[in-house]
Amino acid sequence: MVTGLLGLAPATAAAEEFDETVVEDVNDERIEAVNADIETINERIENADDLELVDEVDATDWDEAEVEADRLRETPAALEAAMFDAVVDEINARAQETPLGKIANDVSSPDEARAEADRLRDDYGTLGGEDIEEAAQSLETAADLSQSFEEKLLTGAGELTPPETGTLEGTVTDDDGDPLAGIDVDIVGSSAATTTGDDGQFELETPAGEQSIHVEADGYEPSDETVDIATDEAASVEMTLSEADDDSVETTDGDSISGFGLAVTVGTILAVVGLGFRRRH
The missing domain is CATH 1.10.268 (Topoisomerase; domain 3)
Incomplete structure (x- = not known):
């Protein structure tokens, strides 16, 4: 379990x-x-x-x-x-x-x-x-x-018939193998989603068949894996998230800041950081 x-x-x-x-x-x-x-x-x-x-x-x-x-x-x-x-x-x-x-x-x-x-x-x-x-x-x-x-x-x-489902169990860790808590885990194209516990583990019911698993969190590069889910059976997956690369930031008012392929001003940097650059597929 x-x-x-x-x-x-x-x-x-x-x-x-x-x-x-x-x-x-x-x-x-x-x-x-x-x-x-x-x-x-x-x-x-x-x-x-x-x-x-x-x-x-x-x-x-x-x-x-x-x-x-x-x-x-x-x-x-x-x-x-x-x-x-x-x-x-x-x-x-x-x-x-x-x-x-x-x-x-x-x-x-x-x-x-x-x-x-x-x-x-x-x-x-x-x-x-x-x-x-x-x-x-x-x-x-x-x-x-x-x-x-x-x-x-x-x-x-x-x-009107609910889709056949299976169970997906998994663990999300960082590059050092340490578990990551509170990580968003989504089944692409489905409403199935959950987050990892303190031990980096998760479990969710998912549609049967080949499913794309999307994992992301602030400060980490998103990761995707494809898993085949059998009806009424459990499948497992282990996923690793790597820390996102830091981009250079200049703090002079009005100077442009380079990051994530965007050019923004200091006046908008807080809004950009607030978005967390979360990307969903």
Whole structure:
């Protein structure tokens, strides 16, 4: 176990804090698109019950998001069944007004819907003309929409699933091998971050996969390492920080000061020092 301040293990930082914009994106880009198509279907269905719209996702943490993700995974099958029933009922209701009577058989999958469309053309094409073609196209459109609904909703479910994670343990020392406390440790491109304890050690939860580890502190040159993090496993890294080179400074008021590739005046030197020249990737 990696120990930190007061000899205790430092708090493990979450690999990915829940970002509610994920919910907004799923609602705006996935569910809204599905519901727009459902509303179009409902406008054209006259002899069957309207299809129910998909409820928007409501989640404020990963646990709630996973529950909503499960709901989205279950929705396509129910939506598909309701849509195929409505389309077949509508076709047959309209066909009852013609000498043909009931013409469409029940379907339960996109493949069956397309096969039924072909059968309608083969069996009734010469008799029903444009009406049969419209019925066949309705089944084919329903098949396409079914697959589109599934793709959008399953994609949304995936976006609501927390990323796989592993654990990164490490030590940060100076050039002499002495531990450095209070050093910022970041996973580049992630919200995962922590600081080292008095013993220079740290531990944090991080997304699985190849991750770039960025370490920096005032007075030291930043350092980066790449570590492969396996899901539900611990990886370790040892990092060394070298002291930053001192640049020459003249203290005469108004004289320029050379440092870090910048030209500043004494009037701004305190502001520059205050920034600490921290660089983040």
